[in-house]
Amino acid sequence: MPMSKNVLVWFRRDLRAFDHAALHHALQCGGPVYCAFVFDTPILAELPRDDRRVAFIHASLMELAADLEQMNGHLIVRHGDARTVIPALAGELDAGAVYVNEDYDPAAIARDETVATALRAAGRELRLFKDQVVLAKDEVLSQAGKPLTVFTPYKNAWLKKLNLDPGLVAPLHVEPHAAAFAPGRSTLPALARLGFDEVDLAAVGVTPGMTGGAAAFEDFLPKLAPYGTARDFPAVHGTSQLSLHLRFGTVSIRHLVRTVRELAERGQAGDGGAVWLAELVWREFYQQILFHFPYVVRSAFKPVYDRIEWETGPEADELFAAWCEGRTGYPLVDAAMLQLNRTGFMHNRLRMVTASFLVKDLGIDWRRGEAYFALKLNDYELASNNGGWQWAASSGCDAQPFFRIFNPVTQSQKFDADGTFIKTFLPQLSRLSAKEIHAPWLAAGKVPGYPAPIVQHDLARARTLQRYEVVKK
Incomplete structure (x- = not known):
């Protein structure tokens, strides 16, 4: 039985209608070309109702659908497990092939292998492209x-x-081949039907699509x-x-x-x-x-660092909660964590500072911080998040040496000298001078509503050096 000429393009982390590898190659086949996106329930199940990323995707899909319709195409949006939804949709559309841009996360690779197997069983194929x-x-x-x-x-x-x-x-041009699109009406369920809330992305400085x-x-x-x-x-x-x-x-x-x-x-x-x-x-x-090296998802790139004895127990949990909530007593760390919690964004310099503080001042396993960033960051990407945290923990492939430990006060003095960033998220410190704001516990008089440091950096640094030197021997 000859393969159908119908093609399905499966959008995932490539929400645009231009310079798009899978779409470009699909359209060159002559069509008809259908386009689809799946709100993948195994992924969505782990997210809170007010997740900004889902709102960003939803708004970006609205623009993508409109662009496809301008080229006489349309976007089919489904809600379910992509491992079964995509093979079923390919059958419904009689698509001989599903074109998709490759994803290199281990879970995505496993998902794509499952989809490819199901498609082959039905005489269809999955074609992967670099994008x-x-x-x-x-x-x-x-x-x-x-x-x-x-x-x-x-x-x-x-x-x-x-x-x-x-x-x-x-x-990789799309518009010159637009005649190959299969016409139709786009379908996009409301966020509420997906189990998520509307989010004011503009309020956190995000313009989608x-x-x-x-x-x-x-x-x-x-x-x-x-x-x-x-x-x-x-x-x-x-x-x-x-x-x-x-x-x-x-x-x-x-x-x-x-x-x-x-x-x-x-x-x-x-x-x-x-x-x-x-x-x-x-x-x-x-x-x-x-x-x-997919094992880095759960383990140190350099296995020796999996022998580190991290702080655990109720006290460590309290320290971790203080870090998450911006209550460490170190203004630059706290302001950065408050920025993350309120907006879903954190400046890259501050990602390094906060990660170093959690791992090397508090002695808490980098995986706990990585998971928290994964939950909160709008731009969360497994590879970069994991690589950044392993860099900070000195356990990665290209990491800072374990004896280089960021001092949260000197980092504050160097990169937010007048405290402008700190004051944005910690207005209770606004009365402090540029000299005092980096270490408020040294200022004359206690600052109302701001905690004392939960750890003394010099002592914490000494403990960290000992912790790392033990496993290096």
């Missing part, structure tokens, strides 16, 4: 053919490959040149704010890389262009680490 990264899986290896587990050699090899083949970031991604990038381009310096200061809007859009694919990584390289060639990227490009490479570095 969320420029270089994936085995495309960047050592000369010995092994995965690169140190960032700088990986970055150098990544850049060399891109320089040799700029076509890696060439756009392709429009939001494009606006964030346009806003960032004038800040590109000074990015290398400005990115470290949380009170300065010096970062791209694109991590959320990269996470859900409302921007194209090819477009971002292509644009910054073109600006660099014209001498318009400054020193910041190379620094920002390196940040995009970091993201891909962690993606390939997760792909090659």
Whole structure:
């Protein structure tokens, strides 16, 4: 029996209708091409009703559906277990193949294998394409053919490959092939029907969809040149704010890389262009680490660090709760955690500071912090979150040495010198001077409503060094 020419494109973390690998290749087949998204119940079951990410996805799908309809296509949205929904939908549409952009998370790989098996049993196939990264899986290896587990050699090899083949970031056009779309009406259930609440994304500074991604990038381009310096200061809007859009694919990584390289060639990227490009490479570095070493999801990349004896018991639980709720007595840490809890965003410098504090001041297992960030971050991405936490815990493939421990006071003094960021989230400290605000317990008179430090940094540092040195012997 010949395979049907109908094609189903399964959208996931690629919520855009332009420069889209799976959509581009599906349309080139001549169609009819159907498009679908599944609100995957195994994933949704772990999330709270007011999860901002679900609201972001829902709003982004509304824009995606409208764009597809402008090209005479439409978006089918289903709610259920994708492992059964996608094979069933392919049968309903008589689709000979399902085109999808590849995901490198272990759970996603397992899900896709299940879907592929079900499709094959029905005489259909799953076709995977590279879209969320420029270089994936085995495309960047050592000369010995092994995965690169140190960032700088990986970055150098990544850049060399891109320089040799700029076509890696060439756009994959959709509109010229729009005649292949299958016409129809989009279906998108309300958030309430999915079991989730409406969320005011604008209140936390988030604009969803392709429009939001494009606006964030346009806003960032004038800040590109000074990015290398400005990115470290949380009170300065010096970062791209694109991590959320990269996470859900409302921007194209090819477009971002292509644009910054073109600006660099014209001498318009400054020193910041190379620094920002390196940040995009970091993201891909962690993606390939997760792909090659999936055990990092639950274990230290360097197994020796799984022997560390972390603090446990009721006292550790109380310290963890204080960290989560922004009650540590260290203003920069507390302000950062309050920002995370209220907005779902945390500045990258502060992610390092708060992670270091949890692991190396409080002696609490990095996995607990990783799980909390996974619950709260709008831009949560397993590979980057895991890589960042293992970096802070010195257990990762490319980590800070265990004896380098962030001092939360000196970090505050250096990167929020006048306390502007701190005062935004801790207004009770506003009366303190720029000198006092970083260590309020040293100020004359107690600050009403603000706790004393839950740990003394110098003593905690000594305990951490001992904790790590024991397992290193």
